[in-house]
Amino acid sequence: MGYDKELYREVALEYEEIRRHDRQDLEERRAKVFAMVPELEEIEDEIRGAGLRIIKLAATEGGDRTERVYMLRDRQKALLVKRKALLLENGFSEDELSMRYLCEKCEDTGIFEDRDCECFRRRLITKAFENSNLSMQLRDQSFKTMNLELYSREIDPETGVSPYDCMVNIVGICNRFVQNFDSETKNLLFWGAPGLGKTFLSTCVAKELIKSGHSVIYETAYRIFSMLEDFKFRRTNDIEKLRAQTERLYECDLLILDDLGTEFSTGYTNAALFDILNARLIANKKTILSTNLDMEELAKKYSDRVFSRIFGHYRALRFIGEDIRMKKSVN
Numbered sequence: 288m289g290y291d292k293e294l295y296r297e298v299a300l301e302y303e304e305i306r307r308h309d310r311q312d313l314e315e316r317r318a319k320v321f322a323m324v325p326e327l328e329e330i331e332d333e334i335r336g337a338g339l340r341i342i343k344l345a346a347t348e349g350g351d352r353t354e355r356v357y358m359l360r361d362r363q364k365a366l367l368v369k370r371k372a373l374l375l376e377n378g379f380s381e382d383e384l385s386m387r388y389l390c391e392k393c394e395d396t397g398i399f400e401d402r403d404c405e406c407f408r409r410r411l412i413t414k415a416f417e418n419s420n421l422s423m424q425l426r427d428q429s430f431k432t433m434n435l436e437l438y439s440r441e442i443d444p445e446t447g448v449s450p451y452d453c454m455v456n457i458v459g460i461c462n463r464f465v466q467n468f469d470s471e472t473k474n475l476l477f478w479g480a481p482g483l484g485k486t487f488l489s490t491c492v493a494k495e496l497i498k499s500g501h502s503v504i505y506e507t508a509y510r511i512f513s514m515l516e517d518f519k520f521r522r523t524n525d526i527e528k529l530r531a532q533t534e535r536l537y538e539c540d541l542l543i544l545d546d547l548g549t550e551f552s553t554g555y556t557n558a559a560l561f562d563i564l565n566a567r568l569i570a571n572k573k574t575i576l577s578t579n580l581d582m583e584e585l586a587k588k589y590s591d592r593v594f595s596r597i598f599g600h601y602r603a604l605r606f607i608g609e610d611i612r613m614k615k616s617v618n
Contacts, residue, residue, distance in 0.1 A: 291502050291538065293531070294418065298410050302397045309395055313386050320384060324377050330370050331384060337363045415497045418535075420505045428490040430462065437611040450608025454484065457604050461488055465495045468541075468573065476597060477577040478585075479606030485577045489543045492575065501540040508550045508560075511536065515559050537566050540573065547578040548588055557590045564596045576601065 321328040337359045344356050371381045388395045393404035403411075435458070438450040446453065464471055475492075477485040493503045506514075514533060516522070523529045536542060542563070550556055567574050576597065578585065586594050 291535075294411060294414055294502070298407065298414055299397065301410065302395060302407070305389060305395045309386055309388060313384075316383055320374070320377075320379060324373055327370060327373055327384070330366050330373070334363055334366045334370070337366070411500075412498055415502065416494075419493055419497060419503045428487055429494050430458065430491045433458065433484075433487065433491065438608050443607050446605070446607055448607075450483075453605070453607050457488065457606070460602070460604060461492050465492055465499075468496060468499075468501065471573065473602045474568075474573055474600055475575045476601040476603045477575065477606060478581060478603060479579070480610070481579055482610030483606035483608055484611060485606055486545055489545065489575055489577055493541065493543060496541055502535075502538075503541045503543065504535055504539040505543040505545065506536070507546045508544055508548065509546065511544060511563075512550050512556045512559055516555065536563060537570070538572070541575065542567065542572070543575045543577070545577045547576050548580040548585070552588055557593060560589065561593045561596065564593065564600075568596065568600055574601075 317331075321331075341356055341359050341363075344352050344359070370384070374381055374383050386394075390404060390406040393399040393406060397404050397407035397410075399405075435451060435454055438454045440449045440451045442449050443453075461475070464475060477488065479485065489505065493505060497503050514529065514536075518526070518529045518533045544563075564574065566572075580588065582603070585597065589597075
């Protein structure tokens with residue numbers, strides 16, 4: 288799976304703007320140089336003229352053609368040396384009359400050796416981070432920065448395992464979910480009390496998948512249902528923008544639906560949730576649900592159709608222990 292076409296289009300437009308800026312920057316620098324050292328403009332014209340004559344000679348026949356080409360090239364070399372000397376003498380850098388690029392490898396085209404340049408891929412990832420709605424969290428949240436020592440090693444009497452061992456197991460499952468993402472058949476359900484790392488771990492998964500070229504959207508349940516209602520009842524001045532946002536909920540490779548259960552529950556929200564979950568299952572699109580509710584509460588809050596989709600197609604991972612956000616604030 289690659290990034291969606293709209294993301295590529297956005298980044299491609301950025302590169303068009305970069306190249307426009309490159310050309311404008313060159314024109315401004317050339318105008319400044321030629322105003323200060325008029326002789327350099329004459330030299331530039333002569334260098335360009337010699338180049339055009341070389342091209343024309345290459346398309347003609349004649350016994351002295353090769354000799355004339357060599358003479359023109361020697362003249363070009365001499366002019367280039369003179370241009371460099373004049374630039375340096377007048378306080379300019381030797382590349383003052385040349386195009387300057389943000390990426391010398393692809394010359395700001397985004398393409399290198401018939402493939403996306405590294406700079407283009409970096410911009411794709413940055414844009415994907417922004418589009419995921421997790422750009423702030425993604426800066427410093429990852430599997431590497433997760434501190435498992437915040438979780439107690441004391442056995443939890445209800446589950447028979449320690450919060451530490453429980454989290455080690457969940458992190459392992461999430462890592463495998465990332466590694467086998469394109470062939471994975473199960474979705475994930477994170478449930479447990481607030482402050483146990485559900486959103487943090489969702490971010491860890493999102494970061495790795497975005498880096499590997501997958502499209503990820505993070506939204507709270509409240510925001511998703513508000514968005515869908517606004518689109519249904521056309522409560523917006525930009526219906527096409529809202530349409531695109533709602534379509535991404537169905538089309539992205541991974542949807543992270545956080546705080547499930549905090550939204551005001553109605554017949555509409557039940558129907559909308561079923562539609563999203565069912566459509567994504569049919570399309571084999573992965574979803575992570577995160578909730579503070581337990582299984583019994585989920586069953587009571589949502590319709591049988593919704594709960595059956597969750598129960599049958601999601602791997603439920605229970606988070607246990609004490610609020611680690613409180614521990615972080617103390618430390």
